[in-house]
Amino acid sequence: MSKVKCDHCHLEFSDSVMIHDGEYRFCCNGCRGIFHLLKDEGLESFYSKMGDTTLAPPTEQFEASSNFDTPAFHERFVTLDKEGLSQVSLVIEGIHCAACVWLNEKALHKMDGVIEANINYTNNKARITWDANALKLSAIIDMIRAIGYNAFPYDASFQEVRANKERKEYYLRMAVATFAAMNMMWIAVAQYAGYFTGITQDIKTILNIAEWFLATPVLFYSGWVFYRGAYYGLRNRAVTMDLLVVTGSSLAYLYSIYITVFEKGEAYFDSVAMIITFVLFGKFLEVLSRKNAADTLDVMSKHIPSEVTIIEGETVRDVNVNEVKVGDIIRIRSGERCAIDGVVMSGEGNFDESNLTGESEPIFKRPSDVIISGTTSIDALLTYKATKDFAHSTLSNLVNLLENALSHKPNIEKLANRLSQHFSSTILFLAIGTFWFWYFWPHSFDRSLMVGISVIIIACPCALALATPVATLVGLALGAKRGILFKSAAQIETMAKASMVVLDKTGTITQGRPEVVYATIHEIFNPHILYSLTKASKHPISRGVAEYLERTDETVAQILLEDVHEIPARGVVARLDGKMIVGGNALLMRDSTIEIESASDKSLFYYAVDGVLAATYELRDLPKEKALESINALKKFGLRVVMLTGDHERAAKRVADEVGIDEVHAHLSPEQKAAFIEMAHTEGHVVVMAGDGVNDLLALARADIGISMGSGSDIAIEVSDVVLLNDSLTSLAEAFAISRRTYGLIKQNLGISLVYNSITIPLAMMGYVIPLIAAISMSFSSLLVVGNSMRSRWMYK
Amino acid sequence: MDSWVVAMMLGASLVLGATALAAFLWGIKNGQFDDEKKMMSQVHFDDEKELNDLADQQKKREALKKKEYKPE
Numbered sequence: 001m002s003k004v005k006c007d008h009c010h011l012e013f014s015d016s017v018m019i020h021d022g023e024y025r026f027c028c029n030g031c032r033g034i035f036h037l038l039k040d041e042g043l044e045s046f047y048s049k050m051g052d053t054t055l056a057p058p059t060e061q062f063e064a065s066s067n068f069d070t071p072a073f074h075e076r077f078v079t080l081d082k083e084g085l086s087q088v089s090l091v092i093e094g095i096h097c098a099a100c101v102w103l104n105e106k107a108l109h110k111m112d113g114v115i116e117a118n119i120n121y122t123n124n125k126a127r128i129t130w131d132a133n134a135l136k137l138s139a140i141i142d143m144i145r146a147i148g149y150n151a152f153p154y155d156a157s158f159q160e161v162r163a164n165k166e167r168k169e170y171y172l173r174m175a176v177a178t179f180a181a182m183n184m185m186w187i188a189v190a191q192y193a194g195y196f197t198g199i200t201q202d203i204k205t206i207l208n209i210a211e212w213f214l215a216t217p218v219l220f221y222s223g224w225v226f227y228r229g230a231y232y233g234l235r236n237r238a239v240t241m242d243l244l245v246v247t248g249s250s251l252a253y254l255y256s257i258y259i260t261v262f263e264k265g266e267a268y269f270d271s272v273a274m275i276i277t278f279v280l281f282g283k284f285l286e287v288l289s290r291k292n293a294a295d296t297l298d299v300m301s302k303h304i305p306s307e308v309t310i311i312e313g314e315t316v317r318d319v320n321v322n323e324v325k326v327g328d329i330i331r332i333r334s335g336e337r338c339a340i341d342g343v344v345m346s347g348e349g350n351f352d353e354s355n356l357t358g359e360s361e362p363i364f365k366r367p368s369d370v371i372i373s374g375t376t377s378i379d380a381l382l383t384y385k386a387t388k389d390f391a392h393s394t395l396s397n398l399v400n401l402l403e404n405a406l407s408h409k410p411n412i413e414k415l416a417n418r419l420s421q422h423f424s425s426t427i428l429f430l431a432i433g434t435f436w437f438w439y440f441w442p443h444s445f446d447r448s449l450m451v452g453i454s455v456i457i458i459a460c461p462c463a464l465a466l467a468t469p470v471a472t473l474v475g476l477a478l479g480a481k482r483g484i485l486f487k488s489a490a491q492i493e494t495m496a497k498a499s500m501v502v503l504d505k506t507g508t509i510t511q512g513r514p515e516v517v518y519a520t521i522h523e524i525f526n527p528h529i530l531y532s533l534t535k536a537s538k539h540p541i542s543r544g545v546a547e548y549l550e551r552t553d554e555t556v557a558q559i560l561l562e563d564v565h566e567i568p569a570r571g572v573v574a575r576l577d578g579k580m581i582v583g584g585n586a587l588l589m590r591d592s593t594i595e596i597e598s599a600s601d602k603s604l605f606y607y608a609v610d611g612v613l614a615a616t617y618e619l620r621d622l623p624k625e626k627a628l629e630s631i632n633a634l635k636k637f638g639l640r641v642v643m644l645t646g647d648h649e650r651a652a653k654r655v656a657d658e659v660g661i662d663e664v665h666a667h668l669s670p671e672q673k674a675a676f677i678e679m680a681h682t683e684g685h686v687v688v689m690a691g692d693g694v695n696d697l698l699a700l701a702r703a704d705i706g707i708s709m710g711s712g713s714d715i716a717i718e719v720s721d722v723v724l725l726n727d728s729l730t731s732l733a734e735a736f737a738i739s740r741r742t743y744g745l746i747k748q749n750l751g752i753s754l755v756y757n758s759i760t761i762p763l764a765m766m767g768y769v770i771p772l773i774a775a776i777s778m779s780f781s782s783l784l785v786v787g788n789s790m791r792s793r794w795m796y797k
Numbered sequence: 798m799d800s801w802v803v804a805m806m807l808g809a810s811l812v813l814g815a816t817a818l819a820a821f822l823w824g825i826k827n828g829q830f831d832d833e834k835k836m837m838s839q840v841h842f843d844d845e846k847e848l849n850d851l852a853d854q855q856k857k858r859e860a861l862k863k864k865e866y867k868p869e
Binding site for chain 2: 085
């Protein structure tokens with residue numbers, strides 16, 4: 001049968017299954033609806049713009065768009081601009097091609113009240129400006145959904161906006177500086193040629209004036225950041241690299257103007273432009289790789305529900321979390337996250353507390369049990385009484401503690417910063433000394449001033465400014481290739497200085513889910529039945545057994561069981577052909593009066609058919625692959641390796657022995673983990689912490705470097721400084737190797753530029769430096785540093 | 798060759814270059830380079846209709862400013 005394209009999504013299906021609609025063919029009603037909508041709106045040119053791309057057929061069943069009109073939503077996501085128009089940032093889902101961007105923008109622009117809709121094709125983020133008096137946000141969302149896409153709000157935080165603005169500003173400054181510097185090089189070629197072969201004074205003046213014209217915006221517009229930096233440095237009584245750049249380039253600029261006006265000697269305008277351009281480039285690289293600490297808190301607050309359902313007598317209503325008082329009755333349904341601490345009144349069910357404890361076992365709660373905010377109901381439908389208001393609940397406390405920890409993050413002073421301070425003051429001192437020496441030699445004031453300035457210019461930190469950013473950029477690239485994301489370049493250096501590494505157990509050293517390590521078969525049984533039984537539960541133990549069955553027997557398949565039900569904290573019970581099938585823990589076996597061996601401390605899964613025990617599975621959370629080798633590698637780096645866990649002593653000890661960790665601290669709460677890191681700090685350690693769960697958050701934030709696993713919770717990823725995308729401990733060891741190598745490279749680069757300076761500065765002090773030599777020296781030293789960094793990139797494969 | 802020729806040519810080429818730079822800066826400020834993917838592909842859909850659409854949006858905004866704008 002021939003295949004036909006759906007007229008909306010362009011996917012191919014056989015003609016018989018298509019919906020026929022006149023001359024058109026559609027794969028589903030969703031596609032047909034969108035097609036007609038676009039036609040009615042006059043947007044059918046979308047299909048010609050789309051070209052050969054195919055779309056995903058639209059999916060139905062979205063959450064109600066009325067959520068977007070609640071005050072709580074508006075408070076969090078909607079901002080007002082200067083003209084009183086509402087603005088919201090959305091992530092649009094389902095954008096495949098440029099035509100999709102076009103369609104969304106067009107469709108929104110056609111709506112009355114929408115003033116501007118701007119969709120970023122690269123990251124699918126949209127910024128929509130609309131008049132709230134004329135149009136509800138839900139109508140906008142409905143429109144996006146109607147044309148086959150979906151939209152989620154996101155918090156365009158203040159920091160993000162500011163970081164983008166700063167980056168843009170740097171682009172502008174760099175564009176000006178690069179333009180001027182490049183044009184100046186052409187003019188300089190004429191000047192140098194004239195210097196060696198002779199040039200008339202009037203031509204020389206013309207060239208000087210042209211350079212003057214070009215150097216002015218470079219110094220005062222592009223170089224403005226250095227003036228600002230130097231000013232703040234001076235206010236803190238520090239001689240910074242910025243001050244050196246500013247003095248050098250300003251003096252050279254003034255001197256060159258003097259030369260130009262009085263028509264004698266050589267002007268240094270090209271050096272001014274070059275210094276600013278090179279150093280600005282180094283600074284820009286730093287800005288690019290800087291991280292905004294405050295961004296993380298936005299993500300954290302996104303995980304706090306903004307509304308809860310409270311029950312007052314007969315009425316049920318949704319209220320803002322801040323309005324909940326102690327004693328209010330709150331209803332929680334399955335899948336909801338608790339925002340407020342309390343005690344269960346009625347109902348029961350399982351809760352996922354892995355957020356706070358890190359242990360994956362669900363906790364069963366019944367009346368009078370305590371509910372902790374931040375935990376999620378798995379299947380529980382219950383009401384509970386608030387024992388604390390929102391501000392005092394565990395979740396808010398955690399946010400506050402985190403905020404505190406992030407703002408007090410230890411800051412290790414960077415090698416380059418420390419060096420540049422001494423460097424800057426030494427050079428300034430040498431330059432002034434040189435000037436006086438020449439002046440009393442005796443030489444003319446002009447000549448002595450020129451020699452003094454040439455010392456600053458030749459020493460000017462082009463290579464020094466590039467040394468660190470270029471090296472760290474190489475480090476970032478090396479890491480990225482291996483699935484190690486350093487969020488900020490500065491972290492590489494801190495990590496290289498680390499003396500202690502703290503590891504969380506569950507999910508970091510171990511795989512975070514139980515696996516069958518030992519199976520005992522008592523009676524022959526049908527594995528399909530057991531497989532179907534274990535598949536009925538989402539409990540990690542059941543899942544572990546199911547995975548084991550899949551692994552050992554590829555043919556295993558699900559069959560239909562009758563009366564399947566899960567008994568919380570026990571296991572699963574079902575019926576097949578009149579036989580009773582039970583699978584679960586020792587308690588369940590005892591309840592069903594099945595004889596088992598005496599209980600052990602291991603996690604055991606029993607399976608019984610018709611009251612006869614058929615199999616026993618022993619499960620354990622196993623260490624990850626190559627854990628032992630990786631930990632040994634860490635030890636070889638001279639690091640003190642410590643394991644922290646919320647789990648009990650015995651389980652912790654066993655894992656530690658397996659992977660070769662000697663120092664173990666078990667049974668720790670999230671606060672105690674953080675306190676442990678704090679203690680290590682007072683002992684003078686630079687601490688790297690690796691973890692994956694919300695229970696590690698505080699510790700991750702406290703540590704000098706927090707490393708999270710790519711599969712960990714999003715908040716942990718946000719708080720941490722380094723993310724290991726492939727979750728393996730091997731990359732942890734590799735991250736250390738890369739950071740140390742990069743730090744070595746930084747040292748090499750700084751060394752190169754210092755050695756370079758120690759050769760050229762004496763030359764300058766003796767008065768041998770003409771503008772040509774200054775220019776060549778600057779470019780050559782920068783090339784050396786960049787080349788050295790590239791060499792490292794090629795060598796480390 | 799008189800030196801004023803050099804001056805004139807230098808001046809003219811710098812003015813030309815500066816014009817291009819000004820256009821580039823305007824583009825950056827306007828956010829035209831913020832989205833590298835869109836920048837490259839949206840060119841295909843750039844015709845008269847798009848220009849009219851943009852003008853309509855501008856009108857909407859201005860109408861709103863004058864408080865004359867009434868959504869039907």
